[in-house]
Amino acid sequence: HPDRYAIExxxxxxxxxxxxxxxxxxxxxxxxxxxxxxxxGHFHAENGKTxxxxxxxxxxxxxxxxxxxxxxxxxxxxxxxxxxFDDDVAPPxxxxxxxxxxxxxxxxxxxxWTQRLTRRALLELGYQVERRNYNHDxxxxxxxxxxxxxxxxxxxxPHRGTVRxxxxxxxxxxxxxxxxxxxxxxxxxxxxxGLSVGLGGRMELARGGPWxxxxxxxxxxxxxxxxxxxxxxxxxxxxxxxRHAVEIGLRxxxxxxxxxxxxxRFENNTSTLGATAPLSADVGSYRVNQAGLxxxxxxxxxxxxxxxxxxxxxxxx
Numbered sequence: 478h479p480d481r482y483a484i485e486x487x488x489x490x491x492x493x494x495x496x497x498x499x500x501x502x503x504x505x506x507x508x509x510x511x512x513x514x515x516x517x518g519h520f521h522a523e524n525g526k527t528x529x530x531x532x533x534x535x536x537x538x539x540x541x542x543x544x545x546x547x548x549x550x551x552x553x554x555x556x557x558x559x560x561x562f563d564d565d566v567a568p569p570x571x572x573x574x575x576x577x578x579x580x581x582x583x584x585x586x587x588x589x590w591t592q593r594l595t596r597r598a599l600l601e602l603g604y605q606v607e608r609r610n611y612n613h614d615x616x617x618x619x620x621x622x623x624x625x626x627x628x629x630x631x632x633x634x635p636h637r638g639t640v641r642x643x644x645x646x647x648x649x650x651x652x653x654x655x656x657x658x659x660x661x662x663x664x665x666x667x668x669x670x671g672l673s674v675g676l677g678g679r680m681e682l683a684r685g686g687p688w689x690x691x692x693x694x695x696x697x698x699x700x701x702x703x704x705x706x707x708x709x710x711x712x713x714x715x716x717x718x719x720r721h722a723v724e725i726g727l728r729x730x731x732x733x734x735x736x737x738x739x740x741x742r743f744e745n746n747t748s749t750l751g752a753t754a755p756l757s758a759d760v761g762s763y764r765v766n767q768a769g770l771x772x773x774x775x776x777x778x779x780x781x782x783x784x785x786x787x788x789x790x791x792x793x794x
Contacts, residue, residue, distance in 0.1 A: 480574035483526065483560050490522040493771075498778075507541030527557045543599060545591040553583040563614050564664070565657050581611045581618070594629075601628040601643065617664035620651040628675075638680035645673045653705075665713055666705035674698045689730040697722040708753050712760050715751020720744065734776045742767040 495517035502510045518530040535549035561579040568575060587605035594600050603626035611618045628643030653666035677695030684690070699720040705713040726740035748761030 480576045481560050483578065484524040486523045489524050492520045492522075494518055494520075507539065509537075509539040511537040511539070513537075529553065529556050543591060543593040545589075547587075547589045547591075549585075549587050551583075551585040551587075555580050556583060561615060564660060564662065565614070565655065577614045579611060579615050579618070581609045584608045584610075589626075597631055597633050599630040599632060601630060602626070603628070603645075607649075616655040617652055618667055620649050620667065622647055622649040624648075624673075634680070636680045636682070638678060640678035641676070643675045647671060647673065662709045663707050665710045666703075666707060667713060668704040669701045670704065671700040671702055671718075672698075673700075687732045689728075689732065691728045691730065693724075693726045693728070695722075695724045711754045712750065714753055716754075716761070717749045718746060718761060720746040734774050736771075736773045736775075738771045738773075740769050740771070742769075 497515035499513040531553040533551040560576040589603040607622035624647035626645035630641040679693035701718040703716040722744040724742040728738040730736040744765040
């Protein structure tokens, strides 16, 4: 069904280059300002129409005792979702497809606060707003999302380890209506609400000279309860999703600049559709297996140290 699945293969090799720069100003006594800018791309060897690029910018204020306030903005233009059935299409000839490309632009604005609770525990609070804007064929899917997060991190553990447990609640409200007022059936409503939980940690496994060997492990759980009250919306009315994801990684670092990380990620999403869905429907359920290798270089490009002016030199003309 090439009209429904406009990709060449269901597996692919993806190149993910990224470049980031950070400007920091140390005011002393724990007070710091930081501004960062990051751009990255995802380029597929076989499925080029799913390529995308993103950019983010952020500001962070730091005080003593690990108190931090952060703001960030993320932009993802024209992300390809998949081919979707378009009820508004009237093919001029019988047998022509009514499936169309669905892509959206995503904007995320977020803020977060970090506060030390004890010598080894940090409290993290976060809030973010997301806006998805679909191409004209699927205006009814445009949505705004609000999400609150709470997390606790344990730091300075043995073997330079850290552990983080976090959770959040999100509400996504879709437009659920396009410009076509004459259509016989209402548009689908992709609004939903749900919980998210994450648990992860990392630790140093070995070291020698400039070499470091580190391991990391993370687990994610996300639920979605769709809010559609339209029985004709067969794939969202009464639907519940639950997603599990596990990622394990091993990083080798050669200080001060280079690191190499290999990882494996498994993700499973199960959709339980409502009573009005076709018996054969399995839309929304999927599994993803991903193995990857990341090579990173990081270093200071320019550093200036504040010094007190020499009184004798300052008095010279």
